[in-house]
Amino acid sequence: MGLPAALIFSIFYFIPFLANLRYSLTKWDRITEPEFVGLRNFVNLLTNDDLFYKVLGNNLRFTFLVVLFQTLFSLIFALFLVKNSRVNVALRTLFFFPTILSSISVGMIWLFMYDPNFGAVNLFFTRIGLEQFALNWLGSESSALYAIAFTQVWFHTGQMMVIYIAGLQQIPQELYEAAEMDGASRWQQFRNVTWPMSIPTTIVVMAYTTIQSFRAFDLIFAMTQGGPNSSSNIFAVLIYQTLFNELRIGYAAAQSIFFILLLVFVTVLQRKFLNSRYEK
Amino acid sequence: MIYRISRIASLTLFALLIIIPSTIVVFGSSKSDAEVYNKPLALPERWNLDNFRFLFEISNVGRTFINSVIVTGFSVTLTLILSSLCAFAISRIITVTGKVLFSLFAWASNSRTSKSCANLFALP
Numbered sequence: 001m002g003l004p005a006a007l008i009f010s011i012f013y014f015i016p017f018l019a020n021l022r023y024s025l026t027k028w029d030r031i032t033e034p035e036f037v038g039l040r041n042f043v044n045l046l047t048n049d050d051l052f053y054k055v056l057g058n059n060l061r062f063t064f065l066v067v068l069f070q071t072l073f074s075l076i077f078a079l080f081l082v083k084n085s086r087v088n089v090a091l092r093t094l095f096f097f098p099t100i101l102s103s104i105s106v107g108m109i110w111l112f113m114y115d116p117n118f119g120a121v122n123l124f125f126t127r128i129g130l131e132q133f134a135l136n137w138l139g140s141e142s143s144a145l146y147a148i149a150f151t152q153v154w155f156h157t158g159q160m161m162v163i164y165i166a167g168l169q170q171i172p173q174e175l176y177e178a179a180e181m182d183g184a185s186r187w188q189q190f191r192n193v194t195w196p197m198s199i200p201t202t203i204v205v206m207a208y209t210t211i212q213s214f215r216a217f218d219l220i221f222a223m224t225q226g227g228p229n230s231s232s233n234i235f236a237v238l239i240y241q242t243l244f245n246e247l248r249i250g251y252a253a254a255q256s257i258f259f260i261l262l263l264v265f266v267t268v269l270q271r272k273f274l275n276s277r278y279e280k
Numbered sequence: 281m282i283y284r285i286s287r288i289a290s291l292t293l294f295a296l297l298i299i300i301p302s303t304i305v306v307f308g309s310s311k312s313d314a315e316v317y318n319k320p321l322a323l324p325e326r327w328n329l330d331n332f333r334f335l336f337e338i339s340n341v342g343r344t345f346i347n348s349v350i351v352t353g354f355s356v357t358l359t360l361i362l363s364s365l366c367a368f369a370i371s372r373i374i375t376v377t378g379k380v381l382f383s384l385f386a387w388a389s390n391s392r393t394s395k396s397c398a399n400l401f402a403l404p
Contacts, residue, residue, distance in 0.1 A: 073294075076290060077290070077291070077294065080287045080290065080291055081291075091291060091295065094295055094298055094299070095294060095295075095298065097298055097302070098298060109301050109302075109304075109305055110301070112304070112308075112320075113301055113304070117317075118316075118317050118318070118320045119320070120300065120301070120304060120320060120321060123320070123321060154297060154298075157294075186283055
């Protein structure tokens with residue numbers, strides 16, 4: 001019964017993956033014949049590539065920040081908008097709006113917003129008298145990654161908020177009534193009813209956000225292409241650059257295998273951690 | 281009280297964060313290039329649809345729109361059919377096969393970058 005599925009799966013996923021594995025053991029530029037080099041790509045990647053470690057650090061920082069703030073903000077907005085009043089529905093629609101934009105448009109919008117000469121962000125900071133914040137947000141090494149992380153949060157918070165609202169509306173109303181009878185304050189209601197009951201939703205939201213931000217490509221590619229000096233580069237963009245700009249296909253394949261292992265590792269770790277919290 | 285103030289403040293802030301960039305884009309669609317760069321936040325001097333005319337006359341927006349529709353149509357239809365069939369099968373096959381397949385599918389949907397690399401497989 002599982003045979004046709006296994007067949008389709010192996011044609012569309014497993015064979016390409018094996019091909020990738022094979023290319024990772026070669027040196028190939030798409031013009032000459034692939035040349036077998038054994039594990040040299042992996043050895044180079046781990047011992048001889050400063051850029052790789054820089055990108056690794058960027059990737060972990062980016063994912064951590066986005067997961068933290070996106071989960072936090074989507075939970076807060078979901079709590080504020082959980083009741084089905086007319087204003088709340090309108091605001092939900094508004095907050096969901098960025099999600100329906102294409103990521104290239106979002107990149108272009110924020111590229112324009114962050115522009116040091118005519119961008120709205122700097123104009124805003126100058127008008128309210130905080131000139132020290134009027135930076136070249138995407139052009140300086142210290143702020144580019146954070147500016148993009150902010151855009152990523154702006155882009156996807158609405159989507160996660162909708163998942164949270166669906167989860168919060170599943171919580172039985174009786175629990176709140178009982179808590180109110182016991183004289184629980186709003187904070188205590190959140191702490192002892194809403195939060196424990198929304199942990200399954202939190203697991204979904206965090207897992208989804210982690211994967212989404214870990215392999216983020218489109219915003220970074222549209223806004224900085226990993227620049228200045230690779231300070232906002234993360235794996236997906238690095239692999240693309242090695243593959244299409246430098247034409248080092250074997251090396252890119254090795255990078256992508258390492259990337260997948262890392263992603264699997266992070267996801268498994270997170271699931272273990274969150275599930276243990278859930279069972280407690 | 282604190283709850284209400286923080287609620288209104290945070291909701292207003294995020295609403296503005298969405299409305300302002302969108303408004304800039306909508307206004308910008310009616311501005312000339314020079315206006316966009318010199319007065320990014322101002323209202324357009326003259327409301328007009330020149331940029332849209334340019335969009336339809338010069339760039340091939342109709343064709344790209346049809347392409348989008350084709351891609352979306354195929355992927356939504358196929359995803360719906362295949363994923364519902366798969367979900368049914370996997371949830372009913374509680375044997376080892378089902379578990380192995382499920383973990384493989386879950387893994388595959390995470391490995392998009394790896395696939396983009398492996399797509400070269402199809403090239404000469």
